[in-house]
Amino acid sequence: MALLEVEDLVVQFYTENGVVRAVDGISYEIRAGETLGLVGESGAGKSVASLALLRLIESPGEIVSGEIRFRGRNVLELSADELRALRGDEIAMVFQDAGAALNPVYTVGEQIAEAIRAHEAVTDETARDRAIDLLERVGIPDPAARYSDYPHEFSGGMQQRAVIAMALSCDPALLVCDEPTTGLDVTVQAGLLELLADLARESETAIQLVTHDLGVVAELCDRVLVQYAGEIVERAPIEELYYDPKHPYTVGLLASVPRVGDGRERLTTIPGTTPDLVDPPTGCRFHPRCPYAEDVCAKHHPELVETESGAPDDGDFETHAAACLEYTGDLEDGLDYEVQVRDGANGDRHERTTSGDPR
Ligand SMILES: Nc1ncnc2c1ncn2[C@@H]1O[C@H](COP(=O)(O)OP(=O)(O)OP(=O)(O)O)[C@@H](O)[C@H]1O
Numbered sequence: 001m002a003l004l005e006v007e008d009l010v011v012q013f014y015t016e017n018g019v020v021r022a023v024d025g026i027s028y029e030i031r032a033g034e035t036l037g038l039v040g041e042s043g044a045g046k047s048v049a050s051l052a053l054l055r056l057i058e059s060p061g062e063i064v065s066g067e068i069r070f071r072g073r074n075v076l077e078l079s080a081d082e083l084r085a086l087r088g089d090e091i092a093m094v095f096q097d098a099g100a101a102l103n104p105v106y107t108v109g110e111q112i113a114e115a116i117r118a119h120e121a122v123t124d125e126t127a128r129d130r131a132i133d134l135l136e137r138v139g140i141p142d143p144a145a146r147y148s149d150y151p152h153e154f155s156g157g158m159q160q161r162a163v164i165a166m167a168l169s170c171d172p173a174l175l176v177c178d179e180p181t182t183g184l185d186v187t188v189q190a191g192l193l194e195l196l197a198d199l200a201r202e203s204e205t206a207i208q209l210v211t212h213d214l215g216v217v218a219e220l221c222d223r224v225l226v227q228y229a230g231e232i233v234e235r236a237p238i239e240e241l242y243y244d245p246k247h248p249y250t251v252g253l254l255a256s257v258p259r260v261g262d263g264r265e266r267l268t269t270i271p272g273t274t275p276d277l278v279d280p281p282t283g284c285r286f287h288p289r290c291p292y293a294e295d296v297c298a299k300h301h302p303e304l305v306e307t308e309s310g311a312p313d314d315g316d317f318e319t320h321a322a323a324c325l326e327y328t329g330d331l332e333d334g335l336d337y338e339v340q341v342r343d344g345a346n347g348d349r350h351e352r353t354t355s356g357d358p359r
């Protein structure tokens with residue numbers, strides 16, 4: 001049994017402009033200890049999908065259907081008490097805005113100690129010692145002294161480290177990080193990503209990492225989900241996604257990642273914008289922006305299939321799955337793109353061309 005199983009999850013928002021299907025039938029699993037990336041452009045539904053895991057969707061939104069199972073328990077059926085326990089003890093979340101997650105009137109250390117005491121009956125002294133250990137673990141220098149600092153005395157990067165320390169205080173089985181480094185400067189981001197990578201490696205904690213940056217995913221994740229307009233359009237182990245992307249949207253995303261060692265700052269982006277989720281395009285939602293779209297793409301909605309066989313996706317962790325009619329043999333001309341990957345260190349260059357086989 002996977003640690004987390006999400007099945008056919010649908011989340012809607014009821015707005016003046018109509019019903020927004022922010023998450024539209026996504027299914028995926030997370031294994032204990034693994035790091036799963038969730039990538040996609042702004043508005044893809046990544047944050048909504050993450051908030052739904054802990055039933056944090058608020059009005060005018062609602063989880064309409066689907067199942068979320070954590071260690072086999074249906075999260076959508078937990079009582080308020082059970083849900084509180086799940087949030088405090090088993091699943092922790094870290095969001096972009098660290099400042100907002102810290103209370104300005106208590107010291108950083110007190111807040112972490114409080115989080116420890118909230119789920120375990122320990123003495124004040126033990127809580128304090130553990131909080132200092134956690135501060136040290138997340139890379140705060142001189143943690144015993146910094147324990148007594150107020151949040152405003154911490155830099156943005158240190159605040160985010162403190163928030164991660166707080167999230168780790170309950171030793172969660174799953175840590176959900178939504179753009180944890182956005183808004184921080186580049187060197188600080190790099191340090192935080194290193195911290196997350198260490199956590200991913202050393203602890204048993206599984207991580208769901210939401211980001212719009214495939215470069216970050218490449219650094220940290222074991223597997224990736226690519227989300228587009230509320231749906232998952234590709235899922236693969238990281239190496240495969242990076243070296244052998246199967247969905248044209250992923251190819252577009254990769255083309256817009258400036259790579260380490262690539263002299264040019266590539267500023268290519270995918271033409272067009274994310275569709276309106278009140279009235280998404282028919283057929284494949286990506287077809288209006290897809291360079292390989294054919295008539296059939298506007299008519300048939302592609303399901304997630306195993307790219308090798310075209311068989312319905314079995315959800316297996318090693319399976320490379322994509323939602324494109326190419327893999328069910330429904331495209332006439334097929335896909336035709338080149339993937340260039342340059343590994344910074346040795347200037348090594350891999351090129352691959354995928355072209356439609358004549359059928
Ligand atoms: N409170 C809300 N009310 C109405 N619509 C909402 C609300 N929250 C999210 N949405 C809609 O849900 C969709 C998905 O939003 P979400 O924040 O999950 O995207 P995202 O992939 O996290 O994007 P970003 O990278 O910008 O964070 C968007 O179309 C958004 O407008």
Ligand code: NI
Pocket residue numbers: 046047048178
């Ligand atoms: Ni978001």
